[in-house]
Amino acid sequence: MSKRRVNSSRLIKPAVMLDTVQAVGALLLVCTLVLPALGANDPFFGTWKLNVAKSKLQPPAPGSDTVRIEIDGNDLRIEQEGVDEKGEPFKLTLQGGFDDSRYGIAGFRYADAISFRRPAGRRILAEARKSGVIVAWLEAEVSGNTLKVNLSVLDAEGKEVKSLAILQRDAP
Secondary structure: OHHHHHHHHHHHHHHHHHHHHHHHHHHHHHHHHHHHHHHHOOOOOEEEEEOOOOOEOOOOOOOEEEEEEEEEOOEEEEEEEEEOOOOOEEEEEEEEEOOOOOEEOOOOOOOOEEEEEEEEOOEEEEEEEEOOEEEEEEEEEEEOOEEEEEEEEEOOOOOEEEEEEEEEEOOO
């Protein structure tokens, strides 16, 4: 009888341990697959459309604006296109990182370089420069499906002009 109990307990323990090992293995597999996807799901990532009615933009303000943001770790890519105050289409692409380095801007008449910082997961700060002089500051913050961008620009006389752009996440 004691032999039988020993044999049955030897059979039960490995079966229980195998189930536990399989469960832990499955959990680790799920974490390995899901957690990187969650990390890539940055709150800024996606396509945003300017809500002109909710925004408080100073002239020259665009008639329409669509912004596509891609973030991969420390790398940032922004594509912006729309229609300017004169009805002319525009397109702008920015690439950079959140390291406060200056990155070039091609084809933009107001600035030729930009730097980005990210003090928090839902907040990005930027400074735009023209010929080495800061000409604009930007603070962007995401809340749900709304991207709020506070923008300060120096006008021709060196006076700071503030605007607020409200963008809504575009449904995929």
